[in-house]
Each structure stands twice: as C-alpha cells, then as structure tokens.
Amino acid sequence: GQQVMQIPQYQHVQEGEDFTTYCNSSTTLSNIQWYKQRPGGHPVFLIQLVKSGEVKKQKRLTFQFGEAKKNSSLHITATQTTDVGTYFCAGYDNFNKFYFGSGTKLNVKP
C-alpha cells in the first residue's frame, strides 16, 4: 500500500543550526502539503506544492517538491526555539487518497 515516510524521525539541534526533513512516497503524489504540530497541539498548515521541481520559501523555511513528485523536503535556516514541533508532509496519490507522512520531531536547544 501507499507509504509516506519521513526522515529523520527525530532531530535535536542547537539554536541557530539548520534543519532538514525529507518526505518520501512510494508512489507519485499529486501535491505535497506541509503541516507543523506544536507539542500538545494540533497540525497547522504551512504550505502546498503542486508542480514538479517547485520551490517555495516562507522566511527561514524552504520547501521543495521533487522532479518525480515522489519526494519533498523542508529546510529551516538558523533554527529558533519557536521552531520546536513535529513537521508532517501529506499528499494525494493518483487514486485521490490522502496520506500523512510519519513526521519529524524537531527539538531546538537554546
């Protein structure tokens, strides 16, 4: 069946260091959405990518959708303590089924 895996599962960084999480799907995705979930909170939408090779930026966050539309990445430059949380990718496969990735939990030490 469809699987959307994210690596790493956990990442601990010192404040100011960069962070990247990778999202890999077993099949082609029609789109990629990224969500952030703060500890004890609910997922909050960050961005959506739909085009092959698309790159979008939000301040210190850079999102990329792979050329084959089977992978994506989120890169945070110079992490801050406010970046703490779990980052999830999600997307629709070619059967119009929506899947969330397994998530990457980010911890930032001040």
Added chain:
Amino acid sequence: NAGVTQTPKFRVLKTGQSMTLLCAQDMNHEYMYWYRQDPGMGLRLIHYSVGEGTTAKGEVPDGYNVSRLKKQNFLLGLESAAPSQTSVYFCASSYDSYYEQYFGPGTRLTVT
C-alpha cells in the same frame, strides 16, 4: 469564527462501551475528516466526507462509523470500544480536496 471545534476534549471508556465524538466547523467547508494519531506516528485517516450526507472510508475505518447529517457537523462513533482505539482523534475540514485542512484541537480517548 471558532474554526473547527471538537467535543469532548478528553474521555475515558471501558472496553465495550460506545461513544460519539462531535466535530463542528463554521467555515462552510465541504470536506471533513476524522484522523487518529498514535504516539510517534503520523495521522491516519479514519473516514471522510465530501459533502452533507456523504461519507467514505479512509485508511483505518474498522471499528468506527460516521455521519454527516448537517454540512457543519461530522460525527465519529465507536460502537464497542477496544483498547486499540486509545488515541488522540483529530477532526479537520477543508474547502475542497487539494485545499489546506484546518484541524480541531483534538480529543484524547483512553479505552481501559
């Protein structure tokens, strides 16, 4: 706007008991979803609805039923709770498919 609300916030059930979780949205969204989130795992789709009066199965539908009698409400039912259904349940809504999903605050359910 309240966005997406869920009731109750917490619930403890004994094995075999039944309950209904209520989700309400005030954004006039067509799509609504029920997810469960288990420790260290992502969100898994239980059921979803593409409009009033419609429901469809997601990735893990067994043991759950849903109803969407009104556009703004999406109910999730557990007819006979099992310890494996201990989880945090999130409801979400979106304007249409491929649009961002707005999540409720979640319901923490424990089945003993």
